[in-house]
Amino acid sequence: MIAAPYLHENASISRTMGLVMLALFPATVLGLYQFGWPAILLFTTTVLAAIVAEYFCLKVAGKIAKPFLLDGSAILTGWLLAMTLPPWAPWWIGILGAFLAIVVGKHVFGGLGQNLFNPAMVARVALLISFPFEMTLFTQPNPFFSVYNLSFNDSLDIFLGYPIPDAFTSATVLDFYKAELSQGISALQIKTDSLTQLLWGNTSGSLGETSALLIVLGGLFLIYKRVITWHIPVAMLGTLTLLASVLFWFDPNSYMSPVTHLLSGAVLLGAFFIATDLVTSPVSTRGQLIFGAGCGLLVLVIRTFGNYPEGVAFAVLLMNGFTPLIDHYFKPRIYGRDRKGQPLSNEP
Amino acid sequence: MNNHYLRIAKDGLWDNNIVFAQALALCPLLAVTGTASNGLGMGLASTLVLMLSGGLISLSRTLISPQVRIPIFVLIIAVLVSLVDMFINAWLHDLHKVLGLFIPLIVTNCAILGRAEAFASRNPVLPALFDGLMIGLGFTLALVVLGAAREVLGSGTLFANAALLLGSWATLLEVTLVSDYAGFLLIVLPPGGFLVLGFLLAGKRVLDKRINQFQQRRQVIVTAEEATS
Numbered sequence: 001m002i003a004a005p006y007l008h009e010n011a012s013i014s015r016t017m018g019l020v021m022l023a024l025f026p027a028t029v030l031g032l033y034q035f036g037w038p039a040i041l042l043f044t045t046t047v048l049a050a051i052v053a054e055y056f057c058l059k060v061a062g063k064i065a066k067p068f069l070l071d072g073s074a075i076l077t078g079w080l081l082a083m084t085l086p087p088w089a090p091w092w093i094g095i096l097g098a099f100l101a102i103v104v105g106k107h108v109f110g111g112l113g114q115n116l117f118n119p120a121m122v123a124r125v126a127l128l129i130s131f132p133f134e135m136t137l138f139t140q141p142n143p144f145f146s147v148y149n150l151s152f153n154d155s156l157d158i159f160l161g162y163p164i165p166d167a168f169t170s171a172t173v174l175d176f177y178k179a180e181l182s183q184g185i186s187a188l189q190i191k192t193d194s195l196t197q198l199l200w201g202n203t204s205g206s207l208g209e210t211s212a213l214l215i216v217l218g219g220l221f222l223i224y225k226r227v228i229t230w231h232i233p234v235a236m237l238g239t240l241t242l243l244a245s246v247l248f249w250f251d252p253n254s255y256m257s258p259v260t261h262l263l264s265g266a267v268l269l270g271a272f273f274i275a276t277d278l279v280t281s282p283v284s285t286r287g288q289l290i291f292g293a294g295c296g297l298l299v300l301v302i303r304t305f306g307n308y309p310e311g312v313a314f315a316v317l318l319m320n321g322f323t324p325l326i327d328h329y330f331k332p333r334i335y336g337r338d339r340k341g342q343p344l345s346n347e348p
Numbered sequence: 349m350n351n352h353y354l355r356i357a358k359d360g361l362w363d364n365n366i367v368f369a370q371a372l373a374l375c376p377l378l379a380v381t382g383t384a385s386n387g388l389g390m391g392l393a394s395t396l397v398l399m400l401s402g403g404l405i406s407l408s409r410t411l412i413s414p415q416v417r418i419p420i421f422v423l424i425i426a427v428l429v430s431l432v433d434m435f436i437n438a439w440l441h442d443l444h445k446v447l448g449l450f451i452p453l454i455v456t457n458c459a460i461l462g463r464a465e466a467f468a469s470r471n472p473v474l475p476a477l478f479d480g481l482m483i484g485l486g487f488t489l490a491l492v493v494l495g496a497a498r499e500v501l502g503s504g505t506l507f508a509n510a511a512l513l514l515g516s517w518a519t520l521l522e523v524t525l526v527s528d529y530a531g532f533l534l535i536v537l538p539p540g541g542f543l544v545l546g547f548l549l550a551g552k553r554v555l556d557k558r559i560n561q562f563q564q565r566r567q568v569i570v571t572a573e574e575a576t577s
Contacts, residue, residue, distance in 0.1 A: 104543065130534040 013112070016278070017072030019227050023218035024079060024273065030214055031207045034143040035087035037155030039207050042094050043082045045159075049098035050078025057107035073112050077101050080120040080273065083208030084266060084313065085127075088139045088168075090161040093131065097123040117320045118280045121313045128313070138204040140170035170204040173264040174309040177256050186253040198263040209266040219272025228276040231285050235292025236271045236299075237262065243300050255304065267299055270312035280320045287323075287330035294319045353478060360482025366459045367490035367545075368552045373459035377491060378541040380450050382502070385510045387495030388488065389447045390454075393432065395484025397454050398463060400428050402480030405468040412469070421464045429455045446512045459487060490548075497544050502536035504529030 032040050054074035058065040068074075078098050085093060104126070105119030106112070128135045142148035148168075150158070158164060171179065173192050180190045193203040201211025209215070222228045244258035261267065266274075275281060275295050282291050295315045302311025333339050366372050373394075380390045404424055405412075412420050433451045437444045444451075454460070463483055468476040500506055504526035510518040534540050 108546070126534050129537070130532050131530065133530075 013071040013073065016227055017076045019225050020076055020222065020273065021072065021079065023221045023227075024083065024208070025218070027201075027208050027211050027214040027218060027269075028079070028083065030201050030211050031083070031087065031209075034141040034201065034210070035139065035207060036142055036144060036149050037152050038150065038158045039087040041155065041159040042085060042087065042089055042091070043079075043207065045091050046082040046085070046094035046098050047075055047078040049095040050074045050081070050102055053099050053102035054107075057103055057111070061107065061111065063111070068112065071112070074102060077106065077119050081123050083269065083273075084120065084124050084206045086135060086138050087207040088137070088158050088164055089134055091159055092161070093127060093134055097127050100126050113279055115279055116323075117317055118274060118277050121274060121316050121320075124313045125317060128308075136175070137164060137169060138172050138175070138206075139164060139168045140204050141202055141210075142168065172205045172309070173198065173203060173260065174303065177260070178309040181254060181256075187256055188252055195259065195263065198260075203264075205264075206266060209269045212263045212268050215268045215272060219268070222272065222276075228272070228278075229285065229288065231288040232276045232281060232292040232295075233271040235289045236275055236296040237267070239293040239296030240267060240300050243297065247300075247304065261300070261303070265303075265310045266312040270295070270299075270316055274312070275316050275319070280323060282323050282326045282330065284327070284330045284332040287326040290326055290330065291319050291323065294322065352475070356475060356479050357482045360479060360484075361486045361489065365486040365490060365552075366462075366483055367487060367494075368549060370459075370462075371549070372462055373457050373487060374545075376450070376453050376457050377494065378538060378545070379453065381491055381495040381498055381541060382536055383499045383505075383509065384492050384495040384507050385513050386450070387491030388510075389443075389513050390450045391484070391488025391491040393436075393447060393451055394454050394457060394460070394487055395481065397425070397428050397432055397457075398460055398484040398487075399477055399480035400432075401425050401460055401464055402468040402476040403473055404428070405464045406471060406473045406476035409469045417465075417469065418461075421461055421469075425460050425464070426455055443513065446509070459483065494541070494545060494548060497548065498535050498540060500525060501544070502532050502534075502540060504531070 028043070032043060051069065051074050055065055055069060058068055078101070081097050081101050082094065085097065101119040101123035105117060105122035106115045109115040140148075142150065176192050177187070177190060181187060197203045199211070199213050201214065203210050219228075219233060223230055223233075240261055241258045244256065244261040247255040248257050271292075275292060282288050295312075298315035298318055299311050302308060302314055308314070334341065337343055360366075363369065367374070367377055376390060376394070380386045401421075401424055405421060408420075408424075429452065432454075433444075436447065436451065463480065467479045471479070496506060499508065504524065506523040506525060507518070507521040508524075510521045514521075532540075535544065
């Protein structure tokens with residue numbers, strides 16, 4: 001045992017949530033900048049709707065609203081959900097999604113810390129299954145100060161559900177690969193956004209998932225601040241890279257390269273910000289490694305062999321379902337005892 | 349005696365409702381409640397089987413030895429479901445085209461075996477028939493409410509295709525609430541059934557709590573008045 005005095009770590013829910021938001025900030029600002037006013041409107045609506053839904057649930061459950069509202073968990077859920085929505089989705093997608101995340105994903109299970117599944121991903125998958133058209137309609141980047149940028153009035157029309165003109169829509173990299181590969185075109189000949197575009201985020205995709213660089217930066221900040229540990233991201237990305245490399249080495253004509261796997265879609269956002277959710281991931285480090293590896297494997301399987309081009313949300317939800325089982329078999333060692341729970345003997 | 353029947357009716361319809369209180373019969377419930385009309389058809393067919401099985405089992409309750417009662421109940425229920433199936437097919441053929449899929453499903457309904465075991469095998473014929481009717485109507489209520497909620501949320505209509513079930517006058521019932529509704533597919537799919545059922549169960553508990561509070565308050569007022577007079 002360590003003797004007193006102890007250092008106080010000053011950890012609280014609101015501090016953790018604040019640090020995660022700080023880490024998400026660069027990628028979010030880039031997303032809002034390059035997808036323009038519709039994205040800003042959608043983002044604001046989703047976060048506000050999450051707060052309203054949280055307030056409503058706390059009232060119904062008879063809890064004190066103020067401390068729970070101020071801890072930032074509802075804002076973060078809404079924020080994460082908005083990051084994974086198509087940036088030009090209409091207003092009701094954001095509101096319905098926030099409601100599904102907070103009510104069905106979180107408070108039905110008993111509120112903060114009780115939920116089995118990641119609330120933002122529950123909402124995203126429910127929306128994707130229910131509204132496949134709206135949830136897979138992506139737009140090319142049209143940043144502020146560029147000729148493609150929409151005026152505020154036009155943006156409001158898009159936000160209110162006016163159909164997006166075809167000139168603005170664009171398939172994501174993963175969509176494009178899926179479509180081309182299914183037509184029997186060799187993966188080596190598919191021309192799509194360059195790696196620099198994927199790194200900086202100048203590509204079509206969900207609101208906050210486009211810039212690989214900024215997301216990794218935010219993730220490293222979280223690891224540095226010890227909000228998350230390295231185990232889940234490394235296991236998830238490592239498994240994905242390894243298996244994708246094996247497939248690519250086996251047949252480069254019909255499988256995506258591991259670099260494209262890593263840099264496109266939501267896999268980096270998922271590895272650093274979504275799979276690492278403290279509530280829905282295993283406690284022990286060995287458990288976290290298994291959890292992360294499972295996520296990586298499922299992402300690869302769904303992307304390569306499934307019907308959907310992207311599978312991060314499904315993968316994380318499936319592994320969330322395994323978390324109680326993993327926690328049952330891989331418990332952290334108790335201090336002063338061995339892995340089986342027997343006291344350590346003093347004999348050499 | 350009348351009080352006894354009142355109790356059976358109240359239990360079957362609300363207090364001890366087969367779905368909302370006992371959470372039995374969920375398999376047919378979740379399977380057919382995509383629309384309110386389907387729920388109504390399934391509910392009425394189940395009510396018929398519930399009444400007949402209740403009556404028959406109550407009649408033969410002195411003949412059946414307790415050791416073999418379950419197989420015999422199952423046999424009776426299976427015979428009745430087959431009879432109802434053939435009866436509807438022969439004389440109400442149009443109805444059978446709509447309901448045909450659900451009728452064999454009635455045999456999987458654990459509510460029927462449950463009532464046979466819990467009520468019909470211990471009570472005289474008339475109460476057993478009445479209990480079957482009330483449990484059946486309570487089940488129908490649950491099916492229609494859940495079906496209506498899922499239909500409105502999932503496809504924006506109410507009682508679609510009711511005319512197939514109830515005859516041409518029922519076109520009056522068919523309502524399209526939102527004309528260009530895109531559809532909320534999750535609610536129509538099985539997970540939506542569980543979700544909506546969960547919210548309905550929570551709603552019933554809230555309602556029961558309110559009723560309870562109201563009655564207690566009335567009780568307090570009544571005793572206070574008695575004390576002052």
